[in-house]
Amino acid sequence: MDYSEGLSVPTVELANGLKIPILGLGTSHxxxxxxxxxxxxxxECGIRHIDTAKKYGCESYLKxxxxxxAVNHENLWITTKLWPEGYGYGATKAACLESCKSLGVDYIGICRSIGVSNFLISHLEQLKEDCDIIPHVNQVEYHPFQKPQExxxxxRSQGIVFEGYCPLDRGSALSxxxxxxxxxxxxxxxxxxxIRWSIQVFDFSLSEEDMTSLNSLEDNKKQVTLKFPLWKEY
Incomplete structure (x- = not known):
């Protein structure tokens, strides 16, 4: 990890050399x-990574x-997502441009880094056969009750940054x-x-004993994954 200029914002380097802030703020549908x-x-809190999607209906609100x-766009990392209706030659670029316009940015996007979401190993292996660029990120649900360690x-072995979402288990972990x-x-x-369980932030560290205790919590969630390689349909 290193720190973004002027802010103590930990980052992770992607395979293309760009650095993504390790802690992001998500939105959802x-x-x-x-x-x-x-x-x-x-x-006020120095968050520089925002995650959204056109499907969530809040891109224009985020703008x-x-x-x-009053933070410059250049100092923000904004992630949005392409839904299946935007797949295909021409449609993908148009969808990205539309999201850029909604968000009020020149790029997200068009496209400095690309990623996938909810891909299993089998999907990533298939993608390697079909595509020239390996995704920079795979975004998957990750918290003490869902730990897809394999x-x-x-x-990590493929140079893909694993990005966890729903770190609070949609709020249920809090109780x-x-x-x-x-x-x-x-x-x-x-x-x-x-959050501290999953990434190295905040001014305290969990003991090895407490990490083991959290790691032992029973997985109780069915992982959300693609049922087939959607990109082959377009």
């Missing part, structure tokens, strides 16, 4: 957008939030007794325990 939270996170934060290890106990022990929030 399930009520995952709060204008005031986005502005506060960017303006307003970014403008209100996939994590595979991505788990094991996590609450550790939050009290470290004088922090349950959310910080979950």
């Amino acid at each position: 399930r009520g995952g957008y709060s204008h005031s939270s986005i502005v506060y996170a960017v303006k 307003k939030a970014i403008e209100e934060s 996939l994590v290890d595979y991505c 788990h007794p094991n996590i609450i106990e550790k939050a009290e022990k470290y004088h922090c929030t349950p959310a910080q325990i979950c």
